[in-house]
Amino acid sequence: MTPVALTLAILLTSVLAGLVGSMLGLGGGIIIVPALTLFFGYDFRTAVAASAVAIIATSTGAAVAYLRDHITNTRIAMFLEIGSTLGALSGAFIAGYVPARxxxxxxxxxxxxxAFSMFRARKSELREDVVPDRLSERLQLRGAYYDKALGRTISYRATGALPGLLLMYVSGAFAGLLGVGGGTFKVPAMDIVMKLPIKVSTATSNFMIGVTAAASAAVYFVRGDVQPLVAGPVALGVLCGALLGSRLMVRMKGSTLRLLFVPLLVYVAVQMAWKGVTY
Incomplete structure (x- = not known):
């Protein structure tokens, strides 16, 4: 494959990653890393570094649209980032002491x-009669946005603030231990435990993963793992895909987003189980 053809292939793959990542709140790394290592033959460190750059691009591209439409809840994001950051620090600290299997x-x-919980709630568009717990009420974890798919303004209130914070700690710990987690854990936690609308969960996850990825990308850059000829087309493609995905997501129903998320969770579960068995 010629250098030009390789760059175009990476660019197109990154557009797909940005599209999926922005719609589901993942960042695109779940597509970028396997593609760069398995299909394009790049070193794992180079792929992970490019993925960190891609997550920032996804978060930046999608955040503009989601913040403009008031779907992202920054108050909830900043609250949950406390658990996620502490978890990442803990995960990095205990990485050498916990059996990987x-x-x-x-x-x-x-x-x-x-995946099972999301599939069970696949026909549920919006949760009715959510009773906020005391901590959620005190922190004012609530909001409203105009849903273009339903044609009306959706008001919502979060619940389960403490369990949600603990799950974000677990998510951060897995990210620190395994380099995975991210949106595949954050979105279900907000959707299932805190009972937020799925669109709010994905938009808020996009915002959160960008904050986390910015720190890790700086580390990769200092180490020299960020290769401009790889990270450049990845960032450009992911940004274009994220802008397109953010436009599509606001016009989709929440039940459709859940159906898109279920096979992804199943794929990650099978992949992790296989690694655990064969480690």
Missing amino acids: FLFLLFAALMAYS
Whole structure:
């Protein structure tokens, strides 16, 4: 493959990653890393570094649209980032003491349960009669946005603030231990435990993963893992895909987003379980 053809192939792959990542609140790394390592033959460190850059691009591109439409809830995002950041620090600290096989299998079980819970709620467009807990009420974890698919303004209130914070800690710990987690854990936690609308969950996840990825990308840059000829087309493609995905997401129904998320969670669960068995 010629250098020009390789760059175009990476660019098109990144557009797809940005499209999926912005719609589901993932960042696109779940597509970028396997594509760069398996299909294009790049080193794993180079792929992960490019993925970190891609997550920032996805978050930036999607955040503009989601913040403009008032779908992203920055108050909830900043509250949950406390748990996610502390979890990432803890995960990095205990990485050498916890058996990797146990972590893979535990992560697989959590993803499988999240997939089942989302599939069970696949026909639920919006949750009615959500009763906020005391902490959610005190922190004013609520909001409203205009849903273009339903043609009306949706008001919502969060619940389960403390369980949600604990799950963000677990998510951050897995990210620190395995380099995975991110949106595949954050979105189900907000959707299932805190009972937020799925659109709010994906938009808020997009905002959160960008904050986390900015720190990790700086580390990769200092180490020299960021290769401009790889990260450049990845960032450009992901940004274009994210802008398109953010326009599509606001016009989709929440039940459709859940159906799109379920096979992704199943894929991650199977992948983690296989790593746990064969490690």
